[in-house]
Amino acid sequence: MKYWTVNDLAANVDVPYDVIRVHANILRLTENLETDSKQCLIKIGKYVDDCEDDDPSVFRVILELAPGVVLPVEYGMADCLGEDWQRDEAQGVIDEVESALDECVPQLERLANMLHTARLRARKCVSSWMTSGLHGDFVDVRLATYDHWRGDAEPAIVVLIESIDTGTLRRTIEEIPIETIEVLEERLSHYRRDLERLQRSRADLMLLGASGTVNQLALNAMAYCTDEASALRRFATEDGFRLPDETHILMRYGEVRAASSPTNQLVEFSEDRFTIFSLYVPAARLKEAVGKPVTELVNHAFLTDDMIVTAATSHYDDGLPFVSVRLDVPVWLFCSVTGRKWKPDLQEGASTSPVSSSSAAIVPFPPRDR
Known part of the structure; x- marks a missing residue:
């Protein structure tokens, strides 16, 4: 999502017309607030949903209705369900902002006190966590996005914490959803346990000099479709992506894994399981395969x-055989800056590459065309 701040909008450099239109209407809708309407708007964001190129745009408007009362308002494809797909999305977010103001402004003092x-x-x-060595810094408390609590007696809130990303383990700002203020400490206590795990994972990797781990199945999938080192470098800024063959490469808790696309009709794989469709292997041969490569x-190329x-x-599915195997898959350490990988028992930077078997398999399964 691309954001435009008040200064960006004032400069009017490369600002889309629909964003300018949203801004003008926000100034109109907030002109009677005690807060200066020009200061009420924090920023406007817009992006195009990445499912389809022609999907409706999604807007996100962040307002500060009073000191400490920050309200995000969103409008997107989900709001268009059942409506004309050609609806003016800019007008949609303007209407949503107007609805949010109608609900929030009359109770602004109560919201300010609650927040x-x-x-x-x-x-x-959050500050008490520091006494146990947990690095989670309090940032702020805000109202949850308006459509999450519209019409409720008590608005939902989010607590912003400088934390650790669950994918790449980089420092990030995490939003912890809190349904009501009564359960605030309970929800933060639950998140504390997650943060403890994240911090341990991050510390373990940093002690090894690594950005993360990647298993051999994911490496083979990346090497089959693209340059392996380039793919690993993407984790310096991303926590996942799709390869040209639609294989999903995901990073969770610093661990990179591969998962097949639902559209793949030949194989299915995730974590340590690999399934081959339209393949029959005698039970005795399957039993003999355990403990062997x-x-x-x-x-298969992967x-x-x-x-x-x-x-x-x-097994059989709709009369067609398939074979499913569980695998002990080697794991490598890697650096997301250089794209280098190394075995955990080798010095950093030392790299070896497993060699695919050239011997004939009992049931050949040709790799897909490059």
Whole structure:
């Protein structure tokens, strides 16, 4: 999402017309607030949903209705369901802002008091974590996005904490949803346990000099479709992406894994499981495969000799056979700055590459065309 601040809008440099239009209407709608209408708007964001190029634009407007009363308002594709797909999205977010103001302004003092109380309680709670060495810094408390609590007796809020990203383990600002102020400490206590795990994972990797770990299946998938080092460098700024063949490469808790696309009709894989469709292997042969390289059982571009079968089963689906294997997959450490990888038992930067088997598998499974 691209954002425009008040200064950007005043300069009017490369600002889309619909964003200018939203801005003008926000000034009109907020001109009677005690807060200067020009200071009420923090920023306007806009992006195009990445599912389809022609999907409706999504707007996000962030307003400060009074000191400490920050309200995000969103309008997007979900709001268009059941409506004309050609609806003017700029007018949609303008209407949403007007609805939010109609609900919030009459109770502005109550909202300000509620957020002030929540802010004090959250600051105390998060600050207490430091005594146990947990690095989570309090940032602020805001109202949740308007469509999450529209019409409720009590608005939902979010607590912003400088925390650790669940994917890449980089420092980030995390929004912790709080349904009501009564459960604030309980929700933060739950998040504290998540943060403890994230901090341990981050510390363990940093002690090894690594940005993360990546298993061999993900490496093979990346190397098959693109340059492996370039793909690993993407994790310096991203926590996941799709390869040209629609394979999903995801990073969670610093661990990079591959998952097949739902549209893949040939194989299905995720974590340590690899399933091959339209393939029959006798039960005795499957039993013999356990403890041996998977490449002695089946050939595929993503499989290499160092992946050991820990379990193998054969089933039928709609009359068609398929084989599913569980694998012991090697794991590498990697640096997201250089794209280099190394084995955990080797010095940083030392790199070796597993070699695919050239021996014939019992049931050949040709790799897809490049």
